[in-house]
Amino acid sequence: xxxxxxxxxxxxxxxxxxxxxCKAHYLEWFVKETERAIRRHRMLHPGERVLVAVSGGKDSLxxxxxxxRLGYEAVGLHLELGIGAYSRRSLEVTQAFAKxxxxxxxxxxxxxxYGFGVPELAELSGRVACSACGLSKRYIINQVAVEExxxxxxxxxxxxxxxxxxxxxxxxxxxxxxxxxxxxLPEKPGLxxxxxxxxxxxxxxxxxYTLLRGIRYLHEECPNAKGAKSLLYKEAxxxxxxxxxxxxxRFLEGFLEKIQPRLKAEEEVALRECERCGYPxxxxxxxxxxxxxxxxxxAKRRHLLPEEAQFQPRVEPVxxx
Ligand code: AMP
Ligand code: ZN
Ligand code: ZN
Numbered sequence: 596x597x598x599x600x601x602x603x604x605x606x607x608x609x610x611x612x613x614x615x616x617c618k619a620h621y622l623e624w625f626v627k628e629t630e631r632a633i634r635r636h637r638m639l640h641p642g643e644r645v646l647v648a649v650s651g652g653k654d655s656l657x658x659x660x661x662x663x664r665l666g667y668e669a670v671g672l673h674l675e676l677g678i679g680a681y682s683r684r685s686l687e688v689t690q691a692f693a694k695x696x697x698x699x700x701x702x703x704x705x706x707x708x709y710g711f712g713v714p715e716l717a718e719l720s721g722r723v724a725c726s727a728c729g730l731s732k733r734y735i736i737n738q739v740a741v742e743e744x745x746x747x748x749x750x751x752x753x754x755x756x757x758x759x760x761x762x763x764x765x766x767x768x769x770x771x772x773x774x775x776x777x778x779x780l781p782e783k784p785g786l787x788x789x790x791x792x793x794x795x796x797x798x799x800x801x802x803x804y805t806l807l808r809g810i811r812y813l814h815e816e817c818p819n820a821k822g823a824k825s826l827l828y829k830e831a832x833x834x835x836x837x838x839x840x841x842x843x844x845r846f847l848e849g850f851l852e853k854i855q856p857r858l859k860a861e862e863e864v865a866l867r868e869c870e871r872c873g874y875p876x877x878x879x880x881x882x883x884x885x886x887x888x889x890x891x892x893x894a895k896r897r898h899l900l901p902e903e904a905q906f907q908p909r910v911e912p913v914x915x916x
Pocket of ligand 2: 598599600601602603616617618619620
């Protein structure tokens with residue numbers, strides 16, 4: 596296997612696209628390909644300030660690295676979710692990465708901010724952990740972005756993540772979810788834009804970049820992800836990909852380019868301000884505030900919180916570096 600560019604010994608085979616590259620040319624290709632995706636979908640303005648949601652996994656650390664190299668003013672945001680040793684180690688690798696490179700990092704600790712981490716939150720709200728966690732991440736990341744004056748948030752979602760979501764939304768057809776899915780969610784009043792610059796890279800391609808760049812990341816998966824449907828969908832899609840290289844990318848891009856534009860855009864639901872926190876919601880009180888208010892009620896009944904405890908939606912991120 597030789598590098599497509601320099602004919603030297605190839606290090607990475609990009610099977611889905613039918614070429615191989617040496618280390619130097621792979622690192623160069625990966626950064627340029629990210630920039631192409633950003634330009635094509637107008638995700639970021641040149642040099643724009645962007646809040647990068649960083650979990651400590653390979654995808655979001657690689658994203659932070661690439662956005663910084665491309666000259667964006669990339670500020671990290673990590674949420675410490677209180678999922679035992681997994682969350683502690685996630686914070687550690689994220690902080691180490693920021694420190695080594697002198698990058699600014701904001702941290703929100705769920706337990707410190709609201710009194711409970713994900714496991715207790717799930718139990719007290721009666722939701723499955725991933726649902727309570729997902730809702731908290733979306734809400735807090737957006738609130739920090741808006742309060743800190745960021746127009747846009749970037750996440751490390753890759754092709755495998757996006758193809759698995761599409762697969763799930765087709766297996767269990769959800770028109771509104773299919774209409775919304777994509778690499779860019781535009782900003783609205785009270786909602787920062789959300790972009791996924793890695794949506795065309797497979798998990799393996801991101802991993803190759805992370806390893807070749809020598810980025811230290813947390814290898815373990817969230818313990819709550821075990822048995823998640825998304826893992827089954829990823830496995831199924833990877834079996835197809837193995838027999839038909841490029842299938843995952845064609846599946847996602849084909850949908851986004853050819854099918855999504857023909858789906859009738861759902862009538863835009865009117866958003867109004869949540870009576871508790873002021874952030875956009877379709878009802879009177881947003882789902883984040885509703886979840887926490889019910890958690891506080893239940894926690895008081897169980898004497899886990901004093902009677903006078905009041906749920907406060909506003910968080911104050913801690914600045915590290
Ligand atoms: P996941 O749903 O865990 O695959 O994560 C998808 C993306 O969400 C990651 O690439 C990050 O950009 C972001 N993310 C996940 N967990 C966290 C976290 N604890 N703090 C900040 N961002 C996160
Ligand atoms: Zn080369
Ligand atoms: Zn609210």
